[in-house]
Amino acid sequence: MGVDLGKGDGTRGPRTREPLPEVTPAVAPEVAPEVAPERRPGATVARTTPPPAPYQRREPSLPAADEARGLNPHAMGVFTTAWTAGWIVAFATHLWWLGLIMLLMQGAVFGYVKQQGLPWAGPGRAARRARRLERHRERARRRGALAPPPPAVPELPDPVTTAERRLAAVLVTAETSGGRMDPEAVELVREVDRLLRPLLAQVRTRDADPQVRHDLETLAGEHLPRTVEDYLVLPDDYARTHRTAAGTTPADELRAQLQLLVEGCRQVRDSLLSRDVDRQQQQSRFLEAKFRRSDLDL
Incomplete structure (x- = not known):
């Protein structure tokens, strides 16, 4: 508190200076923290996203009856054994070029035989022959060498x-x-x-x-x-x-x-x-x- 030393007759007592008002610094309002909703026992919380689809086990797709032209497992095992024995015998009899060719082509041959069967046998032989014959007929028909079949004439009642x-x-x-x-x-x-x-x-x-x-x-x-x-x-x-x-x-x-x-x-x-x-x-x-x-x- 300061003392006023100004002029005067000295009769007055010392004057006191009024204190300045105290300024409090501005404080940012506090943000209330998020309060988790109270969960009651036995209650379920609503989901905002759809639940994932349940897992469904699917059976492996099998080829149709007319497309399953490959060898069965037993016949495939016999063919694999015969092929392996063939290139081993070729190496043993110093026919290394034949054994090398059979060894390099083993994967491709096994895959073809497993899916398509043997070219000269199997249930798909007749179907392949029919498809080949139909392709030849279609080519001949396009070239004009084969006339289209005549339309069927309906039979009149006797x-x-x-x-x-x-x-x-x-x-x-x-x-x-x-x-x-x-x-x-x-x-x-x-x-x-x-x-x-x-x-x-x-x-x-x-x-x-x-x-x-x-x-x-x-x-x-x-x-x-x-x-x-x-x-x-x-x-x-x-x-x-x-x-x-x-x-x-x-x-x-x-x-x-x-x-x-x-x-x-x-x-x-x-x-x-x-x-x-x-x-x-x-x-x-x-x-x-x-x-x-x-x-x-x-």
Whole structure:
């Protein structure tokens, strides 16, 4: 504390100087340290990154059945032993150049045989030959030496076979009509079937007159099915009791039509068989003229 020595009358006592205010230096605010969150027992901490994928053991990839053309372990062991014995024998018999070549090529030969098998044997021989042949054909086709295969022509259905199926279906329909067709009409349908079936088989297995063939196909595939179907469309009581202008019922008309079909089948059969009889007679005359000795030759 200082003493004021200024002028004065001396009556006043010494003056004291007021102390300066104390200045405290500025202190940077303290940063509160990070406090780890309190973990309760049994609680889980949330992750900010996805967990790693679990390890999954994978089986080693195996070649497909058509690609596994190499030797099996047993055959590979036999081939390795034979190859090693070969270059050892070559060195022992002073064929050092052969033994050296076999020794240098051992790794490449073993790898090829293990993957591809022996060139002259093994299950892949036929597949390699087929691939080689296909490559040759492709090259020849590009050069124009081999014409492309013709497109496949769809086979048309045999009309005789179709007629046989229609005939069998009509017979089944007549026999299972439940009494709507009287027994006489069903028997007439069976008679048509007995006449047509062997004739259709005959024209299908050998050459026949085109007109006869057409008549048989029309009888079995058109006329007989239409006759039966037109009758079965009518109600049962109407077909048996209704009278037409000629005084006949539809059942009578059905029997009359089936009778005409039977007669037509017999005519076609006679026409077909007469050609066979004529052919047989011609053969008899030919053999008689060729092999029978006349009286002048005696």
